[in-house]
Amino acid sequence: MESSVEDSVRTKMESMRVICDREITINEQKMDSVTASFLQSLESIKAKARATVQNQSKLEKMKADLRKAEDELVKVLAVKTRKEAKQMATRDSISVTKAKLEELKRNVEAQRARRDDYSAIISQQSLALATTAEKTKQDLERKGQIQQAISWYNRVLGFHIEGGHGVRFTFSNINMKNPNEEYSFTIRHADDTYTLLYCDPPLNDIKELIQELNRTNGLFKFVRIMREKFEEAATVGLSSQSSTLHQDSCTISVSAPSFSVSTDRSESPAKTNEYQIQRGEVNRQVNEVIHGHESPTKKNQLHIQHGEVSRQSKKANHGRNVNPALLSPGSASTPRRSTRIKAKK
Amino acid sequence: MKLSMYASVTNIIPNLDDPSKIxxxxxxxxxxxxxxxxxxxxxxxxxxxxxxxxKAINL
Known part of the structure; x- marks a missing residue:
C-alpha cells in the first residue's frame, strides 16, 4: 500500500514533472521571445534614447536659436517701435509741414495778388509819371520858346514889358543919337480905369491920351502911340538941343497952366487919374528929383517944363535946385542922358 | 500872358527859324x-x- 501511494505520488510527480518540463520549455520559449522582444525593445529604446538625445541637443540648439530669435525679435520690435514712433513724429511733422505749406501757399497767393495790385499801381504811376514828365518837358520847351520870342521883342524892337504895380512899358532905339536910352511909362488898370503911374520923359499931351485910352479901352494902340510920342519927343529934344535951348529957359518962367494941377476938383475921372500921376504913388524917382528942395511955384514951373517943353529942358532941371547955370546954352550942349541914370547919380 | 501882350501891342509874330535873320x-x-x-x-x-x-507896325 505504501508503494502504491508512492507510485501514485511518483506518477503524479512524474506527470507533474513532465508538465513542468513542458511548461518550462514553453516558459523558456516565452522567456526567449520575451528576451528577444526585450532586447528588441531595448534596442528600440536605445535607438529612441539616442534619437531623444539627439533631439534634445537639437532642442537645445533650437532653444538657443529661439532665444536668439526672441532677442532679435525684441530688438526688431524695439527698432520697429522706435521707427513707428519716428514715423508718428514724421507724420505729425509732415502734417504740420503740410499745414505750413498750405499757409505759405495762401501767403504766396496773397503776396502774388498784392504784387499784381502793386504792379498795376506802379504801371499806372509810371504812366502818370511819363505823362507828367512829357508834359513838363513840353512846358519847359514852351517856356523856352516863349522866352526866346520875348527876347526877340526885347532885342529887335527894343521893347520891354514888366509886370508889377501896373505894367511898365520900356522902349529903346528911340533916340537915334543914343539908341540905348530908355523911354518908359507905367500904366495900371484898376476899377475899369487906366491910370498912368509913371512916364519918362513926360509927354505934353499925355492927359488926352489917357482920356482916349479910358474911352476906347485900346491899350495896345495906346502903347504904340506912346512910342510914337516918345519918338516925337526925342526928335523935338534933338532939334531943340541943337537950336532952341534959349527958349527953354523962357518957357520955365511961364506960370503953370496946369499939367500939374493939384487942386482943381472939377475935372473928369481921367483928369483925376492924372493927379495921381502928379502926386504920390507915381514916378517917385522923378518926384524926388523934381520936388527935392523946390518951392511949390517952382514945382509947377518944372511940371510945365516936363509937360510942354522938350526933354532937354527937363534934363536941365533935374538938379536939386533950378540952377541957372543948368539952363544956360552951355548946359544944353551937354550930352543927353536917361533921366533915371541922372537921378541915380 | 506876357508874350500875348508883346504880340498884341506889336501885332508881330516873330519867325525864329533862322537866327541869322530878323x-x-x-x-x-x-x-x-x-x-x-x-x-x-x-x-x-x-x-x-x-x-x-x-514904322511898319504903325502903318
Whole structure:
C-alpha cells in the first residue's frame, strides 16, 4: 500500500514533472521571445534614447536659436517701435509741414495778388509819371520858346514889358543919337480905369491920351502911340538941343497952366487919374528929383517944363535946385542922358 | 500872358527859324492880312531895323 501511494505520488510527480518540463520549455520559449522582444525593445529604446538625445541637443540648439530669435525679435520690435514712433513724429511733422505749406501757399497767393495790385499801381504811376514828365518837358520847351520870342521883342524892337504895380512899358532905339536910352511909362488898370503911374520923359499931351485910352479901352494902340510920342519927343529934344535951348529957359518962367494941377476938383475921372500921376504913388524917382528942395511955384514951373517943353529942358532941371547955370546954352550942349541914370547919380 | 501882350501891342509874330535873320509877320486882324518881313542884320544896323519894323507896325 505504501508503494502504491508512492507510485501514485511518483506518477503524479512524474506527470507533474513532465508538465513542468513542458511548461518550462514553453516558459523558456516565452522567456526567449520575451528576451528577444526585450532586447528588441531595448534596442528600440536605445535607438529612441539616442534619437531623444539627439533631439534634445537639437532642442537645445533650437532653444538657443529661439532665444536668439526672441532677442532679435525684441530688438526688431524695439527698432520697429522706435521707427513707428519716428514715423508718428514724421507724420505729425509732415502734417504740420503740410499745414505750413498750405499757409505759405495762401501767403504766396496773397503776396502774388498784392504784387499784381502793386504792379498795376506802379504801371499806372509810371504812366502818370511819363505823362507828367512829357508834359513838363513840353512846358519847359514852351517856356523856352516863349522866352526866346520875348527876347526877340526885347532885342529887335527894343521893347520891354514888366509886370508889377501896373505894367511898365520900356522902349529903346528911340533916340537915334543914343539908341540905348530908355523911354518908359507905367500904366495900371484898376476899377475899369487906366491910370498912368509913371512916364519918362513926360509927354505934353499925355492927359488926352489917357482920356482916349479910358474911352476906347485900346491899350495896345495906346502903347504904340506912346512910342510914337516918345519918338516925337526925342526928335523935338534933338532939334531943340541943337537950336532952341534959349527958349527953354523962357518957357520955365511961364506960370503953370496946369499939367500939374493939384487942386482943381472939377475935372473928369481921367483928369483925376492924372493927379495921381502928379502926386504920390507915381514916378517917385522923378518926384524926388523934381520936388527935392523946390518951392511949390517952382514945382509947377518944372511940371510945365516936363509937360510942354522938350526933354532937354527937363534934363536941365533935374538938379536939386533950378540952377541957372543948368539952363544956360552951355548946359544944353551937354550930352543927353536917361533921366533915371541922372537921378541915380 | 506876357508874350500875348508883346504880340498884341506889336501885332508881330516873330519867325525864329533862322537866327541869322530878323524875320516875322505883321498881322492885321481887321484886314485879315499878314505881311512878311525879313532883314539881314549883317547888312543893316539894328536900330534901323527896329525903326523900320515899328514904322511898319504903325502903318
Amino acid at each position: 524875320a516875322g509877320y505883321i498881322v492885321d486882324r481887321d484886314k485879315k492880312v499878314i505881311d512878311k518881313f525879313e532883314y539881314d542884320p549883317a547888312k543893316m544896323a539894328a536900330s534901323d531895323i527896329c525903326h523900320n519894323i515899328w
